[in-house]
Amino acid sequence: MSTYPNAVATAPVATPVDPARAEPLAVLGRDVTVPLVTGGEVTYAALDYAASAPALQRVWDDVAAYAPYYGSVHRGAGYLSQLSTDLFEQSRATVAEFLDCRPADQVVFTRSTTDSLNLLAAVLPAGCQVFVFETEHHASLLPWVDAQVTYLNAPRTPAQAVETLERALADRDPYGPALVCVTGASNVTGELWPVKELAAAAHDHGARIVLDAAQLAPHHPVSVQELDVDWVAFSGHKLYAPFGSGVLAGRADWLQQAEPYLAGGGASRKVARRADGGVDVEWHTTAARHEAGSPNVIGVYSIASACKALTEAGFEDLVARERHLIAKVREGLAEVPAVRILSLFGDDAPRVGVISFVVDGWNSSHFAAALSAEYGIGVRDGLFCAHPLVRTLLGSEPQAQGECGAPEAAPGERSLNAIRVSFGAGTPDEHVDRFVRAVKELVADGAKWQYRTEEGRCVPAV
Secondary structure, three states: OOOOOHHHOOOOOOOOOOOOOOOOOOEOOOOOEEEOOOOOEEEOEEOEOOOOOOOEHHHHHHHHHHHHHOOOOOOOOOHHHHHHHHHHHHHHHHHHHHOOOOOOOEEEEEOOHHHHHHHHHHOOOOOOEEEEEOOOOHHHHOOOOOOEEEEEOOOOOHHHHHHHHHHHHHOOOOOOOEEEEEEOEOOOOOEEOOHHHHHHHHHHOOOEEEEEOOOOOOOOOOOHHHHOOOEEEEEHHHOOOOOOOEEEEEOOHHHHHOOOOOOOOOOEEEEEEOOOOOEEEEEOOOHHHHOOOOOOHHHHHHHHHHHHHHHHHOHHHHHHHHHHHHHHHHHHHHOOOOEEEOOOOOOOOOEOOEEEEEEOOOOHHHHHHHHHHHHOEEOEEEOOOOHHHHHHHHOOOOOOOOOOOOOOOOOOOOOOOEEEEEOOOOOOHHHHHHHHHHHHHHHHHOOOOOEEEEOOEEEEOO
16 A cells, blocks of 8 residues: 555654753643633643643644545555555554564554553453552553452562562462563652563563553653563553554464454454354454454554654653653752652652652642642642552551542541642643742642532632
């Protein structure tokens, strides 16, 4: 098939620059203004990248260039269908290159990281033992309901994480299949995990390992071969791509041996009626085996476009600029005695642009509401769908109540929740500067507005 239209224009490779002077990548919404309860408007500071990062302008432009040529994938003889099929499969190759996959690995397109890990859970061999730290996001903590699961306590150093896993694996049945699931970067603390060392420990004990790269891939290069992981999962909506698509990439054998994740067209290679009235099905052995139904070709292409954009921008420069922003935030928060930053591995641990904290004397929902209503800053408050980890970091009892989103407590009351600020390649310095200034002003002077609790969330009183 001939190359598809302008959507594949190559951006120039970035040259190294001083991270303090580097420009953020262009993202959608960078000029959106929002009203303040105190009057006037301000450019919105989107500092909730860990939940969903804004789409890169480059990705949006690529999708817009392709959109008029949209057609069904793998199902049509017409030019647009053939072109879309070509685009879809080229996107698969782009993602494999972005992840530095092994030649025999498969790239399966899903809806999200959650969907990817539930797919892997569905194809586990019988009797598989799963090992997962309590520090995982719920997407990687909860899918293993049909397996024998060992939940590991939160480590306090990277070395302790490896030691904890090695002890657990040494006690397992050495002859059955086993899988370790671990995050690359915490969605609560932003801290980087020793993935390569954990992978080595898993393989030394005959286990496989899947990397939840939802928070890692947008911030750092991820090499399946260098890290020596068996699978990697991530979401497009955290990688500066819209449209609800995700990826599970890695070894093909467990995927090929299991029944399809979804049964239907696309997953089946041949279907025939039997003489007894039943149906015989021959399933694909390629990635299509687990991609039944009409695929989200625009979502898939947006992921591939984001992979290209980040690669061409240069991860070395992106990482350097993000470290500059991280230092700004952490140094600014350190100047406020009432603020406590949450951490497992300590202040010197390498991390991505995800920082969670609590403020003495403040309910987290009240603080987040004031940041939004009075300063135009969007952050996240709650337990961040990582309840066991946040409870551990806050020193609470494991059974203590809390919610994934907003807390129940009213303004001024203590709540079992925290505040999270997160940022990335599209974040201007002004946004983090405004955030730090706002934290200092709120702690020193209090909120300028009155707030009330409505359906469990703190909102400005009108």
